Amino acid sequence: MLTKEWKQFKSGTDIRGVASEGPEPVNLTDEVIERIARGFALWLSEKTRKASSELSVALGHDSRISAPRISAVVTRALTGCGIRVFDCGLASTPSMFMATLDIPCDGAIQITASHHPFNRNGLKFFVKTGGLDAPDIEALLLYAQENKAPAADKPGSVEPSDHMKIYSAHLRNIIKQGVNAENYDRPLEGFHIVVDAGNGAGGFYAYDVLEPLGADINGSQFLDPDGMFPNHVPNPENQQAMDSVCSATVIAGADLGVIFDTDVDRGGAVDSQGMEINRNRLVALASAIALEGNDGGTIVTDSITSDGLKRYIETTLGGVHHRFKRGYKNVINEAVRLNEAGINCPLAIETSGHAAMRENYFLDDGAYLVTKIIIKLAVLRKEGKTLESLLESLAEPKEATEIRLPITEEAFRECGEKILADLEQYAKEQNWQIAPDNHEGLRVSFGKGEGEGWFLLRLSVHDPIMPLNIESDAVGGVEIIREKLIKFLTTCSGLNLAPLLG
Template structure:
């Protein structure tokens, strides 16, 4: 029996180095500095053991398995299926698919699912995102500890039967589900550039575009390739959207979109190639859904610009803030029956997608809004008003808690919120500082009523964070 390193079990998923792609002497491993604090290898024997543990945790007769474009995906899928079937669980292999496809089948059929993915991480990593029936995520505090402990102990009950494996093509059905979120006939013949980054986002995207034939689409890197030969699988890194922005300008496109490796996050640029922050997309998509569901609740993460609560209130909705992280956003959405939720990071959640995140519904909503407005994407964003944000700024610090304590002391006269790091709010400016989950890093997001004031306050807070004031 293969030993599984406990470090692969993380807050929201399983994440590990693929032994065939990286070892302790490789350039990638050395580049990480001291990766042993948070990364460990996982081979297919270990994946099988995790499958056996998941069988007990899920307690379900059938499990869906999908995988992204990573080179180790097919082998990991077979190994995971082996572990599940050893414990008497039937398996449906969906092949290559997006993470939100797994959320769909889990919610639709009330059965567990596993997407084998390392999301936006480099090609040397792989992992698993796991959900119980109803697309309810497995994480620390919601089953991950039990899974870890059972796998590390290596004690699994004897099964009365061996499960069987079948394959299914769920893509047409899944795209049917996505198309219910807009009226395709209202979409004008817009010109769009879409970058799948050699991940799996191109699979549903191509089918969506086929069903909206009036769109004029330039498809970039739609062929899944786990080598990610054209750019990295994280479009939120500026170097990974160079080709997209160039193509938008060259083609005279109305907008550009890009997905991360498993396509549960989506990134937008306007017709000039300018990146659009995730909270501004949240505000736009909130407007779209509040037109369809007047008075509904919208959940947004605590880092977001005032543009989100301002517009939710203007549209007659109820804005509710929550700490960063999908488990918190989804929990709060369920509690409030919220129709939509958004994070600055490009995760967008939908009640009618089983409260799960989805990388395609936001694109569809934006296409319809852009069509109905008759304006450009930059004008649509400008219609939200003037907001001055810093973007997320990371600082490596020797003592994270000392930084948080300095912030609390310095801004004790403000409205303070401690749900996620420290959130400080004054009438004309606000900010959030929160620690990274894995590194000695503090993340700052700040907003003020003018560009000059934003820059002044940003520099002021950064000086405190970095011990320079």
């Protein structure tokens, strides 16, 4: 059983903590990092049934200021266990998975905390079959807690690896094959694409993928790595970040804008009119791409996707929409499960921008998603069409909001589960329409005159929070639905309703 001290580092399928001085005390100390790295070495040795001296591990990092320190500590810990380390330097998270196949090696570690503030950092782990799951993270943390490590009869080694060049070439080849232009090696000549890397690890996409293929990348911004993220949060879900890339795309007169999070496992896009292709629009576009050649296929999304998106996937595209739990790994694992059960499922995607295609190992890779969008842009241009025309039939809500309600009781999970159970009973008494495909929390729909939309109340995966999403197809509908919920939630204890009432 993990103690509170070590459990704090587990964030779903990642390790996360405070790595640099700032508003919080540092808890990802050298000792903690070293013990976690040794724990992974022991876990990997057992997983592969190899002695640690026979193992090899790729190591990369994003642009965070704590990366050099953590990288040095991880390298020292792994080589101390006899492991051969391939130092990939500044890299994207998806490239670290690909390194297990390309180099090849037994495992990989990416030092990243995604879009979190500059003072935080963490570690993501991969093997040849994909990223580690939550039970694997718990197991290696237990080894760290017990200070266990594999025995080594000799020290390991370190060698530099320019794997990002291999990964970039891989993406270029996908575009060449997908566009199949007359000038095969320069398929993006005549295209103007703006890239916003948010000073994370994604600048390579402009310089090493798009420009060599002939694309005009003028107007691209924040391509240089800077772990203090001075311009905006590197996060496609952040409105300031999206406003920034939308503006840059319009000013440049570009055909497309793309934006990545810090470690490039998520991406978003902007059309030539400066309109976001994000959240539901991104899911719709990715679904249209994934269902080509997969007629009637199933698209797995997280739970907060809109009713209009469901109609687009099922009516316009002829696919099946399967809503599942929030959490990119939950969505991916569900897609894998469906395929194993014989159901054709080519895509798992969260509204946050995590998109994983079956054709790409179900790896959530923002650069791969953007690559597929660029191919679609080029193919549509040959047909005299645009990306915008592909999304014309997508009905979007008139109003949408997300409200995060703090749980005030220490046993927050039990409190949240009771509130959801009581709400379900209340909904039945009110004859509310409970969603039949509900896999998380409670989703309820309302017809005309009743708000003309839906709400989803759920329990956060990790935090003492109950996120509430409300969408409506009518102006003023969100307020009608909000009032219905207030009537119930004011009878509940253990929930801070200030964000809902304010």
